[in-house]
Amino acid sequence: MRSLYITSIQTFSGKTAICLGIGRQMQADGFKVGYFKPLGAVHTRVKADLYCDADAVFAKQVLNLSEPPHVLAPICLTPELIQEQLANSGRDLTTVIVEAYNTLSQDKDIVLIEGGGSLREGYVANLSTDKVAKMLGAPILAVVKHEGDVQAMDDMLYAQSRLGNQLIGVMINNVPAESLDFMREVAAPALERRRIPVFGILPEEPRLLATSIGEIADAAEGQFLCHADKRDMLVENLSVGAMGVEAARAVLSHIPSKAVITGGDRTDMIAVALDTSARLLILTGNLMPKPEMLRRAADMGVPVVLTPYDTLHAVERIERFFGKGRLAHREKLARFKALMADTFDFKRLYQRIGLQV
Numbered sequence: 001m002r003s004l005y006i007t008s009i010q011t012f013s014g015k016t017a018i019c020l021g022i023g024r025q026m027q028a029d030g031f032k033v034g035y036f037k038p039l040g041a042v043h044t045r046v047k048a049d050l051y052c053d054a055d056a057v058f059a060k061q062v063l064n065l066s067e068p069p070h071v072l073a074p075i076c077l078t079p080e081l082i083q084e085q086l087a088n089s090g091r092d093l094t095t096v097i098v099e100a101y102n103t104l105s106q107d108k109d110i111v112l113i114e115g116g117g118s119l120r121e122g123y124v125a126n127l128s129t130d131k132v133a134k135m136l137g138a139p140i141l142a143v144v145k146h147e148g149d150v151q152a153m154d155d156m157l158y159a160q161s162r163l164g165n166q167l168i169g170v171m172i173n174n175v176p177a178e179s180l181d182f183m184r185e186v187a188a189p190a191l192e193r194r195r196i197p198v199f200g201i202l203p204e205e206p207r208l209l210a211t212s213i214g215e216i217a218d219a220a221e222g223q224f225l226c227h228a229d230k231r232d233m234l235v236e237n238l239s240v241g242a243m244g245v246e247a248a249r250a251v252l253s254h255i256p257s258k259a260v261i262t263g264g265d266r267t268d269m270i271a272v273a274l275d276t277s278a279r280l281l282i283l284t285g286n287l288m289p290k291p292e293m294l295r296r297a298a299d300m301g302v303p304v305v306l307t308p309y310d311t312l313h314a315v316e317r318i319e320r321f322f323g324k325g326r327l328a329h330r331e332k333l334a335r336f337k338a339l340m341a342d343t344f345d346f347k348r349l350y351q352r353i354g355l356q357v
């Protein structure tokens with residue numbers, strides 16, 4: 001049985017999608033694939049008294065795994081667990097991880113181990129990336145999100161410095177068109193000379209940065225007034241309706257796939273947003289819209305979310321997530337898998353970790 005630990009240097013790097021994209025391709029190539037996330041940070045309730053990492057729940061569905069989510073992600077960093085660990089009164093988490101890993105790795109050809117959102121994660125529970133990977137005997141693939149040519153190079157060299165021989169290579173994600181030549185012709189050869197294999201360079205694609213309506217509603221702590229069933233629909237642009245009506249009409253008519261934030265009492269702005277094909281309306285200040293406007297939105301299939309925050313604070317909360325939309329989404333994952341098939345060197349990865357096709 002083989003294993004591969006996939007981690008990222010910074011948050012919102014596309015690590016989960018890369019992990020699942022690799023897993024789906026391995027399954028297509030005939031391997032029995034397992035998924036394991038030793039330390040979960042984004043927890044969701046799966047039973048009345050049981051929490052699990054949200055990525056593990058999604059991975060179970062995408063990879064069609066038989067193990068329950070609490071085995072796939074045995075440790076979830078809830079506030080209670082953090083307090084226990086800091087007080088030295090908690091469980092021996094290494095034992096929990098090893099036992100769960102040994103259980104799910106039975107009859108598998110390969111187990112993909114998803115690490116934390118950055119190399120800083122895990123220390124509060126004494127479960128840093130290098131420690132867990134070494135404990136499970138797994139080589140490490142580091143995901144780097146491109147936010148600048150120098151930044152990307154620094155991040156990859158930093159990963160090598162931190163992880164040493166445990167690092168078997170990197171994958172560079174979200175590279176804009178103007179940086180592709182540099183990353184392919186300059187950066188990648190330079191990294192290879194420094195014994196950092198580059199398994200893939202994925203181009204930026206705006207659709208993959210889209211944010212789901214549900215994520216936006218959660219960020220704004222809002223409630224759906226209609227079409228809560230469209231939580232999974234994606235939005236690519238965020239616009240604030242805080243201008244004059246004619247100016248707003250001119251601007252919004254040229255912005256595709258948008259969510260519009262405005263006050264619930266701005267009937268004129270709500271009308272403009274609907275006229276210009278908004279995909280989502282976020283109404284601020286707990287101000288209910290006029291009934292006829294809500295009916296119109298419902299008839300047009302446009303979700304309406306009411307948030308208690310004023311427009312400024314609603315925008316601040318949403319922008320923490322917007323443009324950093326999680327790739328654990330079926331529509332985005334399908335597109336991401338196709339991109340990986342075109343740009344990721346699976347043959348080289350298989351050779352490096354000892355998988356025989």
